[in-house]
């Protein structure tokens with residue numbers, strides 16, 4: 001593997017890194033001012049010229065871009081250079097979708113230029129997580145209807161470091177091609193046969209896989225790394241997973257948690273337990289933390305709304321984009337691995353009102369809108385909880401507790417389940433209750449249509 005330029009994570013001093021990031025931003029801004037429909041409108045409203053944005057700090061003159069801005073008109077976030085040559089900056093390589101719930105999933109477009117950057121950032125994610133040439137991956141993400149970074153980028157990450165990957169293809173079978181999907185027992189058998197060193201997937205699924213392997217008496221001694229995303233994954237869950245893996249023969253497994261986003265096509269990752277989540281590509285992404293109300297910068301280490309700026313993209317481009325979470329941001333060199341890049345040093349928490357259920361970002365209002373049109377429904381409450389509250393990594397379950405009008409027939413449950421599924425992509429268990437249900441009593445219909453019981457157990 002040739003490494004001709006300096007290593008972006010470890011070789012550059014602070015000044016050289018700042019100069020490089022600024023140069024990347026300059027090139028991106030030139031294109032944004034020329035051909036980005038959304039920001040061209042914004043710049044015109046703000047009477048802002050290209051010359052007003054010279055340094056990384058000048059970005060603060062721009063207002064925060066929200067998820068609603070993007071979801072409302074995702075096509076306007078794609079660079080549209082007129083009469084541009086058909087080169088790597090403009091050729092559309094792939095399109096991934098945000099798994100949002102309000103309206104259609106929003107496409108996030110990567111050009112051939114961006115895809116090379118994605119490979120580079122995936123490679124850095126693996127390096128930060130301690131992956132070596134001897135490792136091999138078991139990809140445990142399911143296929144999804146909309147192309148999504150989780151399943152696909154694992155394959156690209158393996159490419160970026162020339163290591164083997166086996167995709168286990170778990171999840172619900174496609175009725176057209178049922179032979180493509182594997183049940184849990186088949187996935188356990190695959191794990192035994194292929195001897196991966198890395199399990200990469202959704203925490204609740206990995207937990208089920210390991211539990212089933214234990215039941216079946218199958219050892220997984222080759223596993224040394226587990227890659228999961230951070231949603232609801234606390235210390236207890238981490239310790240539990242390590243203990244279970246050790247019972248399956250793994251010598252000293254460690255769990256590397258990431259904070260991923262469609263808008264990165266990757267994630268910020270831990271290099272060690274408690275190290276914080278590293279920006280894997282400081283030449284591609286700039287992070288800021290600002291006050292959630294005033295949008296003024298907060299001091300390093302203070303909790304703030306996390307903003308992402310694309311320094312080096314050519315397809316979908318975002319500047320000061322609020323990922324929807326607040327967290328604490330640290331700059332400078334990581335004391336564990338020596339990487340010089342930003343780290344998110346607290347577990348991010350959502351502030352945009354969206355709730356994550358089974359990995360889907362759900363807007364509670366979309367659920368309310370979907371069921372309110374049902375005349376036989378008198379009252380309802382949506383409850384999201386763990387299928388097994390005692391298990392930290394248990395799957396999420398959405399229950400819709402309903403009070404039905406007298407004489408409402410049994411088709412009501414089915415009709416409501418289908419309405420909710422269409423609106424937010426998650427099928428609820430619909431159960432009838434009465435108006436004196438303690439969960440329904442003493443809560444406002446509009447104020448809190450969805451109760452999240454998972455947090456109380458975390």
Ligand SMILES: [Zn+2]
Nearest residue numbers: 271334336337
């Ligand atoms: Zn580190």
